[in-house]
Amino acid sequence: MERVFHELRSGPAGLDDRDAARRLRVQGPNALPARGGASWPRALGRQLVHPLALLLWAAAGLALVAGTPVLAAAVVVVVVLNAGLAFWQEQHAEHAVAALEAYLPVRTRVLRGGVAREIPASEVVTGDVVLLVEGAAVPADGRLVDGAVQVDLSALTGESVPVARRAGTHPPGPPLEAPDLVFRGTTCTAGAARAVVTGTGAHTEIGRIAALTGHVGHHESPLETQVRRVAWLIAAVAVGTGAAFLPIGLLAGLSFTAALVFAIGLLVANVPEGLLPTITLALAAGVRSLARRGAVVRRLSAVETLGSTTVICTDKTGTLTENRMHPQAVWTPAGGRGRPDQDADRVPVLARVAQRCSEADLPDPAVGPGSGDPTELALLALAAAAGLDTRAATRERDRRAVHPFDPVLTRMSTVDTTPAGTAVHTKGAVEAVLGRCTAVRRADGGEDPLDTDGRAAVLAATAELAGEGLRVLALAGRPASDADLTAAREDVESGLVLEGLVGLLDRPRASVAPAVARCHAAGITVHVVTGDHPVTAEAVARSVGIGAGGLRVVGGDVLASMRERELDELLAADGEIVFARVAPEQKLRIVEALVHVGEVVAVTGDGVNDAPALRRADIGVAMGASGTDVAREAATMVLTDDDFATIERAVAAGRRVYENVRKFVVYIFAHAVPEVVPFLLFALSGGAVPLGLTVLQILAIDLGTETLPALALGREPAEPGLMSRRPRPRTEGVIRARMLWRAWGVLGVTSAVLTTGAFLLVLLRAGWSPGAPTGPGAALHHAYLEATTATFVGIVACQIGTAFAARTEHASLRTVGLTSNPLLWWGIGFEVLVTAAVVYLPVAQRIVGTVALDAATVALLLVCAPVVWGVDELDRWRRRRAEPGQERRTP
Numbered sequence: 081m082e083r084v085f086h087e088l089r090s091g092p093a094g095l096d097d098r099d100a101a102r103r104l105r106v107q108g109p110n111a112l113p114a115r116g117g118a119s120w121p122r123a124l125g126r127q128l129v130h131p132l133a134l135l136l137w138a139a140a141g142l143a144l145v146a147g148t149p150v151l152a153a154a155v156v157v158v159v160v161l162n163a164g165l166a167f168w169q170e171q172h173a174e175h176a177v178a179a180l181e182a183y184l185p186v187r188t189r190v191l192r193g194g195v196a197r198e199i200p201a202s203e204v205v206t207g208d209v210v211l212l213v214e215g216a217a218v219p220a221d222g223r224l225v226d227g228a229v230q231v232d233l234s235a236l237t238g239e240s241v242p243v244a245r246r247a248g249t250h251p252p253g254p255p256l257e258a259p260d261l262v263f264r265g266t267t268c269t270a271g272a273a274r275a276v277v278t279g280t281g282a283h284t285e286i287g288r289i290a291a292l293t294g295h296v297g298h299h300e301s302p303l304e305t306q307v308r309r310v311a312w313l314i315a316a317v318a319v320g321t322g323a324a325f326l327p328i329g330l331l332a333g334l335s336f337t338a339a340l341v342f343a344i345g346l347l348v349a350n351v352p353e354g355l356l357p358t359i360t361l362a363l364a365a366g367v368r369s370l371a372r373r374g375a376v377v378r379r380l381s382a383v384e385t386l387g388s389t390t391v392i393c394t395d396k397t398g399t400l401t402e403n404r405m406h407p408q409a410v411w412t413p414a415g416g417r418g419r420p421d422q423d424a425d426r427v428p429v430l431a432r433v434a435q436r437c438s439e440a441d442l443p444d445p446a447v448g449p450g451s452g453d454p455t456e457l458a459l460l461a462l463a464a465a466a467g468l469d470t471r472a473a474t475r476e477r478d479r480r481a482v483h484p485f486d487p488v489l490t491r492m493s494t495v496d497t498t499p500a501g502t503a504v505h506t507k508g509a510v511e512a513v514l515g516r517c518t519a520v521r522r523a524d525g526g527e528d529p530l531d532t533d534g535r536a537a538v539l540a541a542t543a544e545l546a547g548e549g550l551r552v553l554a555l556a557g558r559p560a561s562d563a564d565l566t567a568a569r570e571d572v573e574s575g576l577v578l579e580g581l582v583g584l585l586d587r588p589r590a591s592v593a594p595a596v597a598r599c600h601a602a603g604i605t606v607h608v609v610t611g612d613h614p615v616t617a618e619a620v621a622r623s624v625g626i627g628a629g630g631l632r633v634v635g636g637d638v639l640a641s642m643r644e645r646e647l648d649e650l651l652a653a654d655g656e657i658v659f660a661r662v663a664p665e666q667k668l669r670i671v672e673a674l675v676h677v678g679e680v681v682a683v684t685g686d687g688v689n690d691a692p693a694l695r696r697a698d699i700g701v702a703m704g705a706s707g708t709d710v711a712r713e714a715a716t717m718v719l720t721d722d723d724f725a726t727i728e729r730a731v732a733a734g735r736r737v738y739e740n741v742r743k744f745v746v747y748i749f750a751h752a753v754p755e756v757v758p759f760l761l762f763a764l765s766g767g768a769v770p771l772g773l774t775v776l777q778i779l780a781i782d783l784g785t786e787t788l789p790a791l792a793l794g795r796e797p798a799e800p801g802l803m804s805r806r807p808r809p810r811t812e813g814v815i816r817a818r819m820l821w822r823a824w825g826v827l828g829v830t831s832a833v834l835t836t837g838a839f840l841l842v843l844l845r846a847g848w849s850p851g852a853p854t855g856p857g858a859a860l861h862h863a864y865l866e867a868t869t870a871t872f873v874g875i876v877a878c879q880i881g882t883a884f885a886a887r888t889e890h891a892s893l894r895t896v897g898l899t900s901n902p903l904l905w906w907g908i909g910f911e912v913l914v915t916a917a918v919v920y921l922p923v924a925q926r927i928v929g930t931v932a933l934d935a936a937t938v939a940l941l942l943v944c945a946p947v948v949w950g951v952d953e954l955d956r957w958r959r960r961r962a963e964p965g966q967e968r969r970t971p
């Protein structure tokens with residue numbers, strides 16, 4: 081041991097502050113090396129060669145072979161610009177996820193100059209002595225110098241069974257198997273130990289495993305998988321339509337080259353190559369805005385699952401309540417109920433137990449801010465108010481043995497030296513302590529045996545306090561002998577004398593009741609899963625509105641005796657449930673049953689034992705402020721403020737992102753109809769009606785005018801009524817039949833009628849009749865160019881109308897406000913500029929085949945925008961009237 085300290089120029093008291101600061105400057109922060117910035121060319125390259133891009137490259141090749149270099153070049157421009165945009169979107173998304181780490185600073189406890197101190201894990205240096213406790217992440221590689229812990233090495237070895245590590249022996253062998261070494265990236269699942277840091281940052285085992293450094297990588301979410309499939313389906317349809325156009329075009333009298341050019345145009349226009357990156361970016365934007373509001377989502381794909389949450393299983397303490405406890409009531413067998421500040425005679429006996437049986441530190445200007453479990457802090461406050469010495473140092477000095485708080489036993493005991501001799505001190509849940517008592521304290525300090533009446537009196541007092549929502553703790557003690565120092569826990573915690581009860585008030589957070597109400601409106605069921613007393617839990621649940629439509633209370637013992645089928649039936653029935661006195665392991669059972677009955681479950685947790693339930697749930701929610709590192713690692717989402725209301729906000733955000741994806745899918749799909757109809761008309765009329773749109777005009781729409789409004793729709797604020805609808809069924813695809821009907825049948829057809837009408841109107845105005853020649857050199861050629869330009873401008877105008885229509889799925893545009901998405905206005909502004917350039921700039925005119933339009937025609941075309949929007953607005957109004965309240969759940 082001395083050797084390792086000597087080598088690291090440190091000691092059992094750790095480093096002093098100046099030495100640590102110096103080492104930090106020399107060694108650099110304890111951070112893993114960032115991923116190489118040089119990977120961007122590859123990322124960009126990937127966008128150029130993904131399958132849809134390859135399809136477009138093939139189209140460009142065909143265009144070249146067909147002798148139309150302008151078209152080939154245009155397609156290449158489409159591919160390159162799209163790749164650039166996709167690359168930018170992906171980088172943006174990746175940065176958003178990487179930046180999340182800043183919201184979750186990992187802290188760790190170290191000894192500096194002999195004093196325990198909490199510091200950011202990034203400031204740990206070699207030679208630091210780190211204090212490892214249950215639930216803590218190991219911040220750096222080190223060697224244990226004291227104590228023993230169980231560590232979960234799965235991040236390094238893949239082996240999920242925790243292994244024991246203890247100070248002492250250090251036989252030769254591979255470091256990962258050394259019995260006294262611990263590693264960064266692993267977590268302690270039990271025990272307590274001190275370790276001296278031997279390596280930080282890149283000089284750790286995990287730092288060496290380069291592959292692990294990029295763990296924030298992007299896995300395709302179910303949403304993206306679905307959309308990718310749809311994109312492929314549409315690509316296949318596009319290829320099919322293109323291929324079908326070839327013979328049709330030939331039959332209608334086109335030359336082979338012209339038919340091929342149009343076939344390629346159709347294909348390029350309809351391949352939805354920009355869809356996927358737009359979705360990734362929308363998810364990332366969702367993740368970023370969530371992080372700013374207290375919910376750090378650790379996977380992009382979780383955002384969409386969040387939106388379909390049907391059940392939230394929440395803790396009580398800290399999540400529904402403030403986690404700041406105050407002694408509100410005391411009760412002693414001799415004196416009965418009293419208030420701690422008024423009935424001073426009842427306090428001292430309780431205070432003596434509270435003073436000793438604790439691991440918390442009250443805030444003290446001389447030592448530092450307080451720390452520890454709020455229950456213990458409240459009891460210590462009671463002891464301090466009674467004038468007892470509550471300093472941790474005094475407590476440690478007098479302590480002879482400790483049996484730590486065990487969430488299954490729900491009690492804790494210590495054996496301490498006191499002025500009156502050695503004594504056992506026990507505190508815990510009333511049932512857990514009362515069962516170990518054989519006597520109660522009399523007013524004169526003597527003892528009375530605990531008989532049935534005495535027991536009934538204690539339970540009645542407990543029920544009364546718990547009914548007021550108080551957390552009730554029983555305090556007990558007895559004189560100890562030397563045998564108690566080494567005796568088993570069962571024996572130490574036996575023959576106790578009950579001193580009395582303390583009722584602690586932990587107020588519900590003000591934000592919770594409204595959030596619960598919003599969950600109910602959104603069709604989400606809220607169950608409470610708590611280790612606390614059933615009556616306390618029920619009172620707190622009711623006070624925040626949980627169980628407004630029926631509340632059942634199920635104790636951990638009842639739960640333990642239930643068969644799986646019974647549990648399934650219990651959970652499938654209506655109403656909400658308080659699971660009380662639940663052991664952490666039972667949480668997993670509840671979550672599994674909920675998943676089994678088809679619910680989408682979000683579950684909260686903070687302890688080491690909660691990790692399996694957090695992993696099993698669809699959304700595991702860990703507490704960032706009070707939870708353990710182990711719970712954070714297992715969770716999908718970490719709440720930086722531990723507040724239940726944040727979960728509800730995250731669900732709302734999840735729903736919003738999902739709906740926004742649908743919005744831009746509607747928008748992107750809608751333009752296919754007005755683009756394809758001119759080709760159909762040409763083919764079906766056997767060439768009597770000339771083609772209403774040129775291939776390059778289609779490309780100009782796809783490229784210049786469409787992308788930005790689609791991106792803006794991904795940022796659309798929440799639509800009114802979003803949280804008064806039922807959760808989306810897990811099986812429901814992002815693209816629904818009704819949505820396609822809206823995109824193609826309503827928006828698409830309206831646009832097609834308008835733009836084709838405009839095209840024919842311009843031709844007819846110039847004296848055209850079906851079959852009249854319109855090709856180069858013909859008298860009607862200029863009118864024909866004017867007419868195709870009108871189609872082009874018409875489609876852009878229709879898309880502007882579509883963008884406004886797509887902003888809401890159900891509500892009217894009035895309810896969201898015309899200006900509530902400024903990004904969309906910017907997008908449309910850009911769209912208009914590009915269109916004007918294409919129509920009026922001579923170079924563009926030459927390439928795209930447009931001619932300048934007169935003001936009257938432009939004015940006429942602009943009317944298309946409000947018409948398309950208006951038709952959809954009417955359709956939404958009709959749907960809202962046809963199904964009033966169908967989307968709402970009866971409360």
Ligand SMILES: Nc1ncnc2c1ncn2[C@@H]1O[C@H](COP(=O)(O)OP(=O)(O)OP(=O)(O)O)[C@@H](O)[C@H]1O
Binds near residue numbers: 397485487491552609
């Ligand atoms: N430090 C402690 N010492 C002794 N007993 C305790 C201590 N903390 C809690 N208890 C008792 O154990 C019971 C269960 O506590 P536990 O911490 O498991 O519940 P919880 O997790 O705080 O509740 P929730 O699930 O609502 O957050 C409490 O009702 C209390 O009676």
